[in-house]
Amino acid sequence: MAQEKIVTLRVNGKEVKIIAPAHRTLLEALRHEGFVEIKCGCEKGDCGACAVLLDGNPVDSCLTLAWHAEGCEVTTIKGLGNTDNPDPLQKAFIETGGAQCGYCTPGMIISARALLNDNPNPSLADIKQGLGGNLCRCTGYTRIFEAVELAAREIRRERQET
Numbered sequence: 001m002a003q004e005k006i007v008t009l010r011v012n013g014k015e016v017k018i019i020a021p022a023h024r025t026l027l028e029a030l031r032h033e034g035f036v037e038i039k040c041g042c043e044k045g046d047c048g049a050c051a052v053l054l055d056g057n058p059v060d061s062c063l064t065l066a067w068h069a070e071g072c073e074v075t076t077i078k079g080l081g082n083t084d085n086p087d088p089l090q091k092a093f094i095e096t097g098g099a100q101c102g103y104c105t106p107g108m109i110i111s112a113r114a115l116l117n118d119n120p121n122p123s124l125a126d127i128k129q130g131l132g133g134n135l136c137r138c139t140g141y142t143r144i145f146e147a148v149e150l151a152a153r154e155i156r157r158e159r160q161e162t
């Protein structure tokens, strides 16, 4: 019987081993290991709910094969911050009401984080483009865009103070 392929990667700074047969997606493998903060939506690359950072780049984990992540660093929404020390985006989504049912929020914030890492002063058009792969059924997007603008201002202010 063929041995199952085991892949070692890091998730939010900690080493994790996942079972990665050829067809298994990173979304399936990581949720199986308990990383259920990565949301499972369409499973075909349409909604962005499953977005994670893979070595700093945003990817849809439903379109990424698990074995492809060997040796990589995966960042999920929980790796960005927590209740005691939230990422500015997490704070801003709460303040503006950018999270309602919240199902899209982990992927939305991951995509927004990637955008702000590249461009800390995005225009509204930049934000719309950066979040173009993330669908939300609840908010009408306006509050999400406000949240990203608010977080961007906060990040720029923090940088000026340091």
Ligand code: FES
Residues within 6 Å of the ligand: 039, 040, 041, 042, 043, 044, 045, 046, 047, 048, 049, 050, 051, 060, 061, 062, 063
């Ligand atoms: S679940 Fe991956 S894009 Fe929808």
Ligand code: FES
Residues within 6 Å of the ligand: 098, 099, 100, 101, 102, 103, 104, 105, 135, 136, 137, 138, 139
């Ligand atoms: S807040 Fe419900 S899908 Fe976006």
